[in-house]
Structure formats: structure tokens, C-alpha cells
Amino acid sequence: MSTPTSGSRAEAPAAKPTDAEWPLWEIFVRSHTGIAHRHVGSLHAPDAESAIRNARDVYTRRGEGLSIWVVPTSEISASDPEAKGPLYDPANDKPYRHPSFYDIPEGAGPM
Amino acid sequence: MDDIAEFALRMGDNALVLGHRVSEWCGHAPALEEDIALANTALDLIGQARMWLELAGEHLGRTADQLAFTRDAWDFRNLLLVEQPNRDFGVTMTRQFLFDAFHLPLLTALSGSSSPRVAEIALKSAKEATYHLDRSRATVVALGDGTPESHARMRDALDILWPYSGEAFLADDLDTRLVEAGIAPDPSSLRAEWERTVTSALAEATLDAPGSGFFHQGGRDGSRHTEHLGHILTEMQFLQRAYPGAAW
Numbered sequence: 443m444s445t446p447t448s449g450s451r452a453e454a455p456a457a458k459p460t461d462a463e464w465p466l467w468e469i470f471v472r473s474h475t476g477i478a479h480r481h482v483g484s485l486h487a488p489d490a491e492s493a494i495r496n497a498r499d500v501y502t503r504r505g506e507g508l509s510i511w512v513v514p515t516s517e518i519s520a521s522d523p524e525a526k527g528p529l530y531d532p533a534n535d536k537p538y539r540h541p542s543f544y545d546i547p548e549g550a551g552p553m
Numbered sequence: 554m555d556d557i558a559e560f561a562l563r564m565g566d567n568a569l570v571l572g573h574r575v576s577e578w579c580g581h582a583p584a585l586e587e588d589i590a591l592a593n594t595a596l597d598l599i600g601q602a603r604m605w606l607e608l609a610g611e612h613l614g615r616t617a618d619q620l621a622f623t624r625d626a627w628d629f630r631n632l633l634l635v636e637q638p639n640r641d642f643g644v645t646m647t648r649q650f651l652f653d654a655f656h657l658p659l660l661t662a663l664s665g666s667s668s669p670r671v672a673e674i675a676l677k678s679a680k681e682a683t684y685h686l687d688r689s690r691a692t693v694v695a696l697g698d699g700t701p702e703s704h705a706r707m708r709d710a711l712d713i714l715w716p717y718s719g720e721a722f723l724a725d726d727l728d729t730r731l732v733e734a735g736i737a738p739d740p741s742s743l744r745a746e747w748e749r750t751v752t753s754a755l756a757e758a759t760l761d762a763p764g765s766g767f768f769h770q771g772g773r774d775g776s777r778h779t780e781h782l783g784h785i786l787t788e789m790q791f792l793q794r795a796y797p798g799a800a801w
Contacts, residue, residue, distance in 0.1 A: 464584070485586050488695065495688055496586035499593050 467493040468518060469501055470511040477552055479511050487512075556730050557668060558612035559630070560737060562620070563773050564674075565605030566631035569621055570782070571652060572598030573789050574639060583642055590688065594649070597681040604674045622793035626782045633772035634717040636782045640710075643703065646692040647710035653686035654750040655721045658743045667735035690754050697758025704759065711755075712763055719768030722747070727774075 464486040470479035482501045487493035493512040501507065521529060533539065576595035582588035606617035613620070634652055639645045660682050663675030696703040722744040731737040755762055771777025792799055 486584060487586065491691065492695070495691065496590065498684075499590040500586060503589075503593055 464488045466515040467497075467512045468515050469493070469497045470513070471497070471501055471507045472509040472511075473506050475508065479509065482506075484515060555612050556727060556734070557671070557736065558609045559727055560671075560731055561605045561609035561612070563630040565602045565609060565617075565620070566629045567635055567652075567656070568598040568605060568678075569602035570629065570631040570785060571635035571649075572596075572602055573785055574635065574637075575645070575649070577639055578645065587642075591645075594685055594688075597685065601674070601678045601681070604677070608670055608674065618793070622790045626778050626786060627775050629772075629778065629782060629786075630775055631772055631782075632717070632720050633769050633779055634714065634720065636772070636779060636785060637714060637717060638781055640713070641706055643696055643706040644710040644713060646689055646696065647707060648714055649685065650689035650693045650754065651714060651718045651751065653682060653689050654747050654754075655743060657682040657686050658746045659738070659740075662738040662743070666737060671736060686750075690750075693754055693760075694758045697755070697760040707758065707760055711760060715763040715765060716767055716769050719766075720770040720772060723768075723770055723773075725774060 465488075466484055467487055467490075468484050469482050471482045472479045485493065485496050485500055487496045490512055494510050497510045497512060498507070502510070572595045575591050575598065578588065578591045579595070580588065582591050602621070603617050606620045610617050610620055632652075634648060637644075637648055639648075657679065660675045660679040664672055664679060666672040666675065693707065697707040698704070699707075722740045724740050728737070728740055732739050751762065769779075772779075
């Protein structure tokens with residue numbers, strides 16, 4: 443599925459045209475205006491445009507979406523699960539960081 | 554048969570037969586993502602078929618189901634192109650592209666039909682056809698301008714399907730009457746846009762359009778379907794033939 447003459451098309455950085463398996467993409471869908479894109483899953487596609495089309499068919503067939511982002515899975519860096527303690531535990535005893543001491547007016551919408 | 558009914562059968566049978574063909578891939582497509590996309594396309598087309606056949610049925614005193622499942626091959630009015638077998642994925646997507654490139658401008662023109670029912674169905678279907686064309690065009694380009702094997706298969710697909718690509722644009726007496734009544738465009742008027750769409754996609758796909766100007770016909774007036782239609786109907790109509798009126 444190589445596209446050597448179509449330079450304008452975004453290619454997955456790790457894509458090797460002769461690989462039998464297309465590269466993996468992470469899919470983010472925004473369901474309502476004003477809400478952030480949410481991770482909904484992943485799929486395989488040869489390039490970014492195809493990934494968006496595939497995401498449209500796989501993840502928005504019941505009217506879930508207004509906007510789709512696709513990101514090559516290989517481009518995502520993740521935190522180290524082993525470092526859970528030092529990364530997150532220090533936040534546990536700092537309740538003053540939660541904005542829970544304020545009343546949110548009704549009708550303010552998603553915050 | 555009145556003109557609107559005959560016209561609605563042409564539209565509905567294209568969608569029904571192609572929808573059935575595409576649905577044959579369900580569970581067999583080369584990748585999960587393609588499988589779902591093809592199933593979505595098939596469902597879009599069968600949904601369109603239902604609307605057109607309901608319209609035809611209102612004029613003929615029959616239901617859409619009766620029209621779909623109890624007519625014989627010579628009563629079908631679909632283009633020969635859409636009844637051609639799937640063969641491989643390249644043939645399937647080439648057939649889809651050649652049809653979509655005709656279907657979209659037709660539906661766009663029909664959105665301004667003097668018949669409100671026709672315009673309403675066309676408007677809804679045109680959105681689906683826009684996506685179908687976007688997807689089938691991209692696949693034709695990717696496979697044509699792909700590996701040596703995908704390129705060779707797409708070249709074969711074009712050779713197989715090209716002789717069936719011209720029937721859509723041949724006008725007959727019914728078309729003349731539909732044009733006069735403002736119901737539908739002259740099919741030959743859609744040819745230029747189809748050629749632009751196909752030529753540009755094939756150029757990107759590094760494929761040459763076959764030069765042949767010979768085109769099979771006989772589908773849209775039902776006079777000479779290919780033998781493939783009968784095989785489709787055998788499978789598609791089995792249940793209603795074996796268990797007439799069955800419902801669930």
C-alpha cells in the first residue's frame with residue numbers, strides 16, 4: 443500500500459510499505475462541541491487519511507462523532523507504570539488542590 | 554408502468570443489487586477496518602434501495618419487500634455494472650468507484666427534481682454517496698499506485714469492468730420523458746463529470762483507462778441482464794421464495 447507519488451499525504455512515520463500489517467493508530471473522537479476529544483480505541487490504516495476514514499466507519503457509525511483525531515501509536519510516549527508511587531502518591535494528601543470548595547453555577551456546562 | 558415508478562426501480566435496483574454485492578464481503582474483507590467500512594456501505598445502499606422501492610411500490614401497489622424479493626431477473630432495472638461479481642478486492646473497489654463517480658452527480662442533480670419525493674430521497678442519499686466516492690477513490694488510488702501485484706490487479710479490474718461502465722449514460726425514451734417533466738437529468742449530461750472524476754483518479758493511481766468504446770447494455774431496461782443477476786437473486790430471494798410472506 444505504498445503511495446510513492448503522493449507526497450502531500452501524511453504517512454505514518456513507522457510505516458514500511460511492504461509490511462503485511464498496516465501501522466496502528468490511536469483514535470480520538472469529539473462527540474459534542476465544547477468537549478475534549480476522547481480516546482475511543484485504535485485501528486490499523488496505511489496512512490493518516492485512511493485512518494480517519496476507518497475511524498469514521500469503525501467508531502462513529504452510531505452518530506458518536508463531530509470530529510476525529512488520529513495519532514500514530516508509535517508517536518505516543520507513556521509514563522512508566524513502575525513509577526506510579528513517586529508520580530502520583532504525593533498528590534493524595536493535598537485536598538486543597540481540588541476545586542471542591544466552590545459552587546459551580548447551574549448551566550455552566552461541562553467544566 | 555408510470556414513469557416515476559420505472560425510474561424509482563432503476564435507482565432502487567442499482568442500490569439493492571450493489572448493496573447485496575458489497576454485503577457479500579461481510580466477514581471476508583482483507584482487514585477488519587475494510588470489513589466494517591464495506592458493511593456500512595452495503596447498509597447505506599440497502600437503505601437507499603428501500604426508499605426508492607417504497608416510492609416505486611406506492612405507484613405499483615406493492616411493498617418495497619415484495620419488489621425486492623419477488624421479482625424475477627427481467628423485472629430488475631439495475632445497471633449491468635453493479636451485478637458484476639466481486640472477484641477480488643480490487644474489482645470490488647473499482648466497481649464501487651466507477652459507480653460512485655456516476656451516482657453522486659446523478660443524486661446531486663436529482664436533489665433539484667420537480668418531484669419532491671425524488672428530491673428528498675436524492676438529498677439524503679447524496680451525503681452517503683459523497684463518502685462512498687471519497688473512500689472508493691482513495692482505495693483505487695492506493696491500490697493502483699501500490700505494489701506491483703495491487704497495480705496489476707487494478708489493471709485487470711479495469712479491463713473487466715470498463716465495458717460495463719458506459720451503460721449508465723445511454724438515454725432512452727423514458728429518460729427523454731423524465732427530462733421533459735423535470736424529474737431527472739439526461740444521463741448523457743452526467744458523462745463529462747464522470748470522466749473528469751475517473752480520469753483524475755486513474756492518473757493518480759498510475760492506471761490507464763482502457764481505450765475501448767464498446768459498452769454492454771440491457772440492465773437499466775431489463776432486456777439483457779448478465780447471468781450473474783440470477784445467481785444474486787437465488788441467494789437474496791431464497792427466504793421469501795421458500796417461505797412466502799415470512800416475517801420476524
